[in-house]
Amino acid sequence: MPVPTLTTPRLVLRQIRAGDAAALFPVLSDPDVMTWWSSGPHQLPTETANYVASNAAEGQGFACWAITLGDDVAIGWVILIDGKPDVKEIGYILHRDHWRGGIAREAVARVIDYGFAELKLRRIWADTDPENSGSIALLDRLGFRREGHLRGEWETHIGVRDALIFGLLRDEWTMETTK
Numbered sequence: 013m014p015v016p017t018l019t020t021p022r023l024v025l026r027q028i029r030a031g032d033a034a035a036l037f038p039v040l041s042d043p044d045v046m047t048w049w050s051s052g053p054h055q056l057p058t059e060t061a062n063y064v065a066s067n068a069a070e071g072q073g074f075a076c077w078a079i080t081l082g083d084d085v086a087i088g089w090v091i092l093i094d095g096k097p098d099v100k101e102i103g104y105i106l107h108r109d110h111w112r113g114g115i116a117r118e119a120v121a122r123v124i125d126y127g128f129a130e131l132k133l134r135r136i137w138a139d140t141d142p143e144n145s146g147s148i149a150l151l152d153r154l155g156f157r158r159e160g161h162l163r164g165e166w167e168t169h170i171g172v173r174d175a176l177i178f179g180l181l182r183d184e185w186t187m188e189t190t191k
Contacts, residue, residue: 015027018077019122020121022081024080024082026084027076028067028068032068032086048144049105050168073093079106087107088115090104091104136179156180
């Protein structure tokens with residue numbers, strides 16, 4: 013089942029499509045963007061095509077929205093990954109040209125709002141590297157609380173990494189957090 017289109021004053025979040033691969037190759041091949049990702053920068057457009065196609069496939073246990081500025085060109089995405097009943101993990105990635113402009117905050121906040129208001133989730137959580145200061149700042153601004161530090165949790169392209177776990181409960185969420 014495709015994800016519903018979500019909007020904000022600046023953004024249109026729509027179902028990610030396999031055809032978004034060309035627009036997302038600059039994101040997924042950028043070493044700075046991919047530093048904290050679970051895999052390294054993509055070397056070839058075919059790698060991105062396969063990766064995006066897998067994220068666009070329905071029935072995979074997650075919902076993935078392409079972030080667009082209303083022109084239908086994907087500049088990143090937000091994903092909600094199934095977990096326990098009424099609990100989902102959130103993840104996000106954004107083209108470097110759009111960092112520090114509030115777009116990630118706006119897109120992630122809209123998906124969180126959808127998760128709590130429409131899906132009736134009780135909890136949304138996130139996992140980030142302890143050195144990923146940008147993601148940690150975003151989660152803090154959105155009202156997430158640091159809940160744990162998992163040592164040696166991930167084996168990535170930059171070595172074995174710890175994970176910080178952040179959580180947000182429906183009762184703690186307000187759109188006011190995003191302003």
